[in-house]
Amino acid sequence: MEERMRIIQGDITQITVDVIVNAANSSLLGGGGVDGAIHRAGGEDILAECRMIRAKQGSCATGEAVITTAGRLPAKYVIHTVGPVWNGGSKNEEQLLESCYNNSLLLAVKHNCETIAFPNISTGIYGYPKELAAKVAIRTVESFLQTNKGIKEVVFVCYDFENFSVYKKELKEM
Incomplete structure (x- = not known):
């Protein structure tokens, strides 16, 4: 197991890191679950930047990521990534979920972030099976960390x- 990864149970809006990842919807305008919690806790600054991004580029595609201020959150930035909706595994869901993690990590490195916190992307209302999502998340992050030393810590919240x-079990099996 990669020593720069750890797992905690808690509220991602309370985690002190350089960047918090938001499991966003494609509109970038907030929603339920993690997305709603981040927008509520972070305040209007996050929403204002999301509106500017949306005005420039439109919606955020599944697997892609954008970065904004963190507003009132205990972080410098929020990276918003759109996870795939589970369709039985036949619609490239695994590759799209990998892209969420890779694109988020690439943005973090680009903005000189050393610590990053991820939620369980796509496992809520988007219905991605938790065990499969954990495997993709841990494998993708571990692979990224092997080739990139800029990230000092990844926290799965x-x-x-x-x-x-599920995450604890998956890490033990690696």
Whole structure:
């Protein structure tokens, strides 16, 4: 297991890191789950920047990522990435989820961030099976860290105990 990865159970809006990743929807204008929590806790500055990004480029495609201020959050930035909706695995969901993690990490490095916190992307309302999502997340992040030394710590923040248990099990098997 990569020593720069760790897993905690908690609220991602309370984590002190350089960048918090938001499991956003393509509109970038907030929503439910992690997305809503980040927008509520971070305040209007995040939404204002998301509106500017949307005005320039339109919606954010699945697998892509954009960066904004963190507003009132205990971070410098929020990276918004749009995870795939689970369709049984036949619509490139695994590759799209990998892209979420890779594109978020690339943006973090580009902005000189050393610490990053990820939620469990796509495992809520988007229905991605938690075990499969954990495998993709950990494998993708571990692979990225092997070739990039700029990121000093990756924290997987699991809001619920079920995801926390799945991630712990997955890390032990690596």
